[in-house]
Amino acid sequence: xxxxxxxxxxxxxxxTDEFSILANDDNIELLLDSxxxxxxxxxxxxxxxxxxxxxxxxxxxxxxxLALDVVGDPKxxxxxxxxxxxxxxxxxxxxxxxxxxxxxxxLFEYSDYVALAGLRRxxxxxxxxxxxxxxxKWAAGRNVHWxxxxxxxxxAAFRPFSCDSASWMSAALYGRMDVYLGMGKxxxxxxKDRAKVLRCRETMTMLSSLGYTPKQVMDENCWxxxxxxxxxxxxxxxxxxxxxxxxxxxxxxxRRYGTRVFLATTMVEQDMEHLKGSIDRHANKLNLDTLTV
Numbered sequence: 388x389x390x391x392x393x394x395x396x397x398x399x400x401x402x403t404d405e406f407s408i409l410a411n412d413d414n415i416e417l418l419l420d421s422x423x424x425x426x427x428x429x430x431x432x433x434x435x436x437x438x439x440x441x442x443x444x445x446x447x448x449x450x451x452x453l454a455l456d457v458v459g460d461p462k463x464x465x466x467x468x469x470x471x472x473x474x475x476x477x478x479x480x481x482x483x484x485x486x487x488x489x490x491x492x493x494l495f496e497y498s499d500y501v502a503l504a505g506l507r508r509x510x511x512x513x514x515x516x517x518x519x520x521x522x523x524k525w526a527a528g529r530n531v532h533w534x535x536x537x538x539x540x541x542x543a544a545f546r547p548f549s550c551d552s553a554s555w556m557s558a559a560l561y562g563r564m565d566v567y568l569g570m571g572k573x574x575x576x577x578x579k580d581r582a583k584v585l586r587c588r589e590t591m592t593m594l595s596s597l598g599y600t601p602k603q604v605m606d607e608n609c610w611x612x613x614x615x616x617x618x619x620x621x622x623x624x625x626x627x628x629x630x631x632x633x634x635x636x637x638x639x640x641x642r643r644y645g646t647r648v649f650l651a652t653t654m655v656e657q658d659m660e661h662l663k664g665s666i667d668r669h670a671n672k673l674n675l676d677t678l679t680v
Contacts, residue, residue: 389416390666390673393551393649396438397422405654410448414670418649419452435467442476453502454478461485472497491525500530507535539571542646551649555633556658562610564625566590567632569639578610597631599624630661634669
């Protein structure tokens with residue numbers, strides 16, 4: 388029983404030591420994304436030969452790996468897929484924005500598991516519901532992975548095999564603490580909301596279960612990511628609470644809908660510390676079926 392984590396090759400190629408830690412963790416099941424979306428946003432280039440070389444080194448340590456897609460370019464994506472197949476790799480094909488039903492059927496001839504791109508678009512957010520519904524109609528009940536898309540009402544409606552999200556890192560990016568209260572219910576706070584935190588019995592019960600005190604709730608330094616004033620590692624309440632909440636949320640989604648939510652990480656040291664800490668804390672509660680696709 389392992390917890391699903393997604394890593395982008397765009398980050399992994401420059402952080403092999405950190406990738407090794409995740410790949411060798413008995414509590415973690417790794418899905419490797421090619422990094423096309425990340426590269427698109429940063430202006431970088433992912434080269435097929437380099438990606439394949441990384442798979443040669445690490446392929447036996449990961450659950451599955453995606454074909455190298457090119458955002459918004461079905462022809463280049465198809466060329467990369469055929470190159471990988473001809474070289475003996477077994478990637479998860481990517482159905483990109485612009486592909487149709489015929490292409491969906493063709494990709495399932497190559498693999499029993501297909502990733503759906505175009506659900507989250509650079510600088511535009513989530514795709515229209517109608518687009519997601521059309522892709523799922525074309526998938527016709529076959530195993531798919533939603534790339535960067537994890538809206539619970541849509542998961543409840545369509546129940547994909549898997550999806551992924553980086554939202555658990557909101558504490559690091561925005562200084563926000565996401566508290567998961569169960570059954571899809573969240574509360575979000577920033578430091579200016581600290582009085583609301585103290586007044587909410589549900590929130591304080593959750594914080595207390597993780598070892599945090601009212602004094603820490605009132606201490607601005609305990610909300611910050613930067614290491615200062617004696618607060619290090621898991622003592623950053625906002626980050627620790629958010630990562631713990633997302634781990635519990637993923638287990639909850641699996642129990643209620645059968646969908647695996649892979650948490651995406653950039654493998655920054657402190658990000659990994661909190662994510663791994665949260666996964667390890669709940670390792671004995673992981674009731675996920677073995678990933679078999």
